Amino acid sequence: MTNENKRTFLMGSYRIDIIVHGFPGKSVCHGPLGFSTIALIRHNNFTALVDVGGFGQRLILNQRLNELGVSPDEVTDVLLTHSHFDHAINWVNFPNANIYISRDEMQWALEQPTGKTYVPELYIAALQDHQKLVLIENNEEILSGIKSLICPGHTPGSTVYVLDTGDCDIVFTGDACKNRAELVSRAADMTYDAHLTKKSIADIWGKWSRRNGGILIPGHDLPMVLNNDSIEYIGKHEATIKAWFDGALNQTTLISLSPRN
Numbered sequence: 001m002t003n004e005n006k007r008t009f010l011m012g013s014y015r016i017d018i019i020v021h022g023f024p025g026k027s028v029c030h031g032p033l034g035f036s037t038i039a040l041i042r043h044n045n046f047t048a049l050v051d052v053g054g055f056g057q058r059l060i061l062n063q064r065l066n067e068l069g070v071s072p073d074e075v076t077d078v079l080l081t082h083s084h085f086d087h088a089i090n091w092v093n094f095p096n097a098n099i100y101i102s103r104d105e106m107q108w109a110l111e112q113p114t115g116k117t118y119v120p121e122l123y124i125a126a127l128q129d130h131q132k133l134v135l136i137e138n139n140e141e142i143l144s145g146i147k148s149l150i151c152p153g154h155t156p157g158s159t160v161y162v163l164d165t166g167d168c169d170i171v172f173t174g175d176a177c178k179n180r181a182e183l184v185s186r187a188a189d190m191t192y193d194a195h196l197t198k199k200s201i202a203d204i205w206g207k208w209s210r211r212n213g214g215i216l217i218p219g220h221d222l223p224m225v226l227n228n229d230s231i232e233y234i235g236k237h238e239a240t241i242k243a244w245f246d247g248a249l250n251q252t253t254l255i256s257l258s259p260r261n
């Protein structure tokens with residue numbers, strides 16, 4: 001099902017590559033890390049990204065696409081899970097792509113006061129005027145095999161994308177369910193409405209557990225598969241910070257952010 005480094009999934013007529021694995025943590029002193037998931041889905045008639053990350057992921061996004069033989073011009077579709085800065089900045093890198101975001105999310109994002117939220121106001125304003133913007137509703141077939149599931153809680157128009165590969169479902173949750181802890185506890189850090197989040201996570205469980213072998217790809221964690229009702233990570237957490245504490249460029253301290261390394 002997957003290759004050795006656990007980035008590639010060949011499922012039915014789809015190939016999914018995790019461009020960047022999301023990380024299930026946030027900084028204590030500096031706000032969100034913004035280490036979010038970016039995934040590429042390739043099929044006969046489309047090349048789509050689910051989320052595109054923030055500024056910090058620009059170069060790694062370009063580099064990984066290049067390694068996979070995909071030029072930015074060839075990306076036909078960008079599916080945004082929500083409007084936050086760590087998911088929705090780099091749509092500007094893909095000039096030929098349709099950019100999908102839910103109507104509810106777009107309306108809410110445009111109403112946010114400048115400088116008060118994690119919505120990148122200028123990028124959302126530019127998206128509003130973009131010729132290839134597509135506003136979507138709940139339970140819409142976005143692309144062949146991919147449907148939307150609106151899951152409010154993290155933001156009002158957070159959208160989950162469910163890919164039916166024929167044999168099983170791949171569920172891209174964005175931040176409607178950021179990580180395994182939220183999936184298991186059915187509650188979330190950073191939600192504007194805990195009740196809505198609980199219902200949304202129940203909806204996500206419904207899609208994920210519908211058939212054996214389903215894969216869940218969250219906004220800030222590794223992919224997971226259900227195996228006899230137990231949740232198994234696919235791959236390992238890899239996140240490390242390199243810091244200059246010693247006053248010399250060639251002396252660095254590596255700080256692992258993974259307890260499992």
Ligand SMILES: [Zn+2]
Nearest residue numbers: 036086175219
């Ligand atoms: Zn996020």
